[in-house]
Amino acid sequence: MTENSQKRVALVTGAGKRLGRAVALRLAEDGCDVVVHYRSSEADARAVVDGIEKLGRRAEAIAADLNSVAEIKKLFQETSKSFGRLDVLVNSAASFVESAFTATTEKDWHASLDSNLEAPFFCAQAATPMLRESHGVIVNFADIGGILGWPGLIPHSISKAGVILMTRALAKELAPEVRVNAIAPGTITMPGDPPEWERNFIQLAPLKRTGTPADITDAVLFLVHAKFITGQTLVVDGGRAL
Numbered sequence: 001m002t003e004n005s006q007k008r009v010a011l012v013t014g015a016g017k018r019l020g021r022a023v024a025l026r027l028a029e030d031g032c033d034v035v036v037h038y039r040s041s042e043a044d045a046r047a048v049v050d051g052i053e054k055l056g057r058r059a060e061a062i063a064a065d066l067n068s069v070a071e072i073k074k075l076f077q078e079t080s081k082s083f084g085r086l087d088v089l090v091n092s093a094a095s096f097v098e099s100a101f102t103a104t105t106e107k108d109w110h111a112s113l114d115s116n117l118e119a120p121f122f123c124a125q126a127a128t129p130m131l132r133e134s135h136g137v138i139v140n141f142a143d144i145g146g147i148l149g150w151p152g153l154i155p156h157s158i159s160k161a162g163v164i165l166m167t168r169a170l171a172k173e174l175a176p177e178v179r180v181n182a183i184a185p186g187t188i189t190m191p192g193d194p195p196e197w198e199r200n201f202i203q204l205a206p207l208k209r210t211g212t213p214a215d216i217t218d219a220v221l222f223l224v225h226a227k228f229i230t231g232q233t234l235v236v237d238g239g240r241a242l
Contacts, residue, residue, distance in 0.1 A: 008134075009083045011035040011076075013066060013123060014093025016044035018190055019141070019216050023090055024048055025055070026217035027224075032088060033058040035079050039065055039093070058083075066093055066119035076126040086130035088224055091120035092141045097156055109155045116159035117166065124170055124180070132177040139223050140167050142233055144186035144241045160184075164233050171231030179230040181223040185216050186237030205238030 010027045014020035016038040024034050025048065034052050036059055038045035045061035052059035060082055064075040079086055095115035099108040120140055131138065145153055146160025167182040174180055187201035188211040201210040219236045223229065235241055 008032045008087035009035065009079075009085050010088035010090065011037060011079055011086060011127070012090040012092055013037045013120075014039075015048055016041035016061075019185070019188070019213060020090075020092040021048050022213035022217050023092055023220050024059075025051055026221060027088065027090070028052040028055045028057040028059065030221055030224075031057070033083060035059070035083065035086075036061045037066075037075060037093065038063055066123065067114050069122050072119070072122045073126050076123075076130070080130060085134055086127055087134045087136040089123060089127045089131065089136070089138045090141075090220060091123055091138065093119065094141060095156075096153075098152055099155060100152055101154060104155060112155035112159040113162070116156065117162040120163065121166060121170075124174075128174060128178065132174070135177050136179075137224055138170065138174075138178065138180040139220050140180070140182040142167070142182045142184040144184050144235065144237050147184060147235070147241045167233060168231045175230060179223075179227070181226075181229060181231065182233040183216065183219045183223065184233050184235045184237065184241070185211070186235070186240045187211055188213070188216060188236070201238075201240075205240045206242060207238040209238060211236060211238055 010032040012024040015024040015036040028034050036045045036048045049059040049061050062078050064071040097111045140163050142160045142163040145157040146164050149157045171180040187205045189198045198210050219234050
């Protein structure tokens with residue numbers, strides 16, 4: 001990395017747990033200072049901050065309810081005040097609401113669309129002034145539900161399909177200063193996941209194995225550094241969506 005890239009600042013939403021945590025730590029390994037966003041998992045977020053600081057990078061945990069536009073604006077105001085810049089926004093925070101078609105409620109719709117689609121839109125909006133200045137990048141998290149459409153997860157699948165289209169629209173809106181891409185994970189297992197998940201994923205993926213958090217963080221880093229790619233969704237699922 002160049003000397004200038006060593007000074008980059010990344011903000012990862014939902015960075016206290018699971019893939020968000022893995023992405024935050026990987027960006028720190030890559031030389032970024034990191035804003036660790038969380039909603040209620042303060043202890044987990046503090047642990048991520050400690051891990052980043054052990055890597056020799058600066059980190060700060062900032063709480064915000066991403067279902068509130070006012071709190072989103074405050075999150076990025078605090079980022080600007082504390083770090084003075086933003087180079088990378090990773091919209092990884094999401095909800096996963098299961099709901100049978102006949103039992104789906106208005107609350108289920110709002111839970112999926114507000115967290116998975118509306119929140120990353122307004123995060124991108126609030127981040128844009130800093131990202132334009134730094135010629136930065138946004139990486140959104142979709143998933144293969146947004147490609148395949150899952151029964152029992154229709155609001156979720158539609159919200160993630162929206163993320164894919166939103167990525168294309170934002171890439172046009174924010175070019176040429178800001179690149180916007182997405183990844184669509186699938187058949188990824190995390191430490192502590194039930195063993196039956198892994199067995200099911202192995203059956204579904206043509207590669208006959210599950211993915212790991214490192215596969216996702218590799219994809220995020222690729223999109224962060226791929227300077228001639230924008231508006232694209234990188235599917236990381238072992239071929240599950242084929």
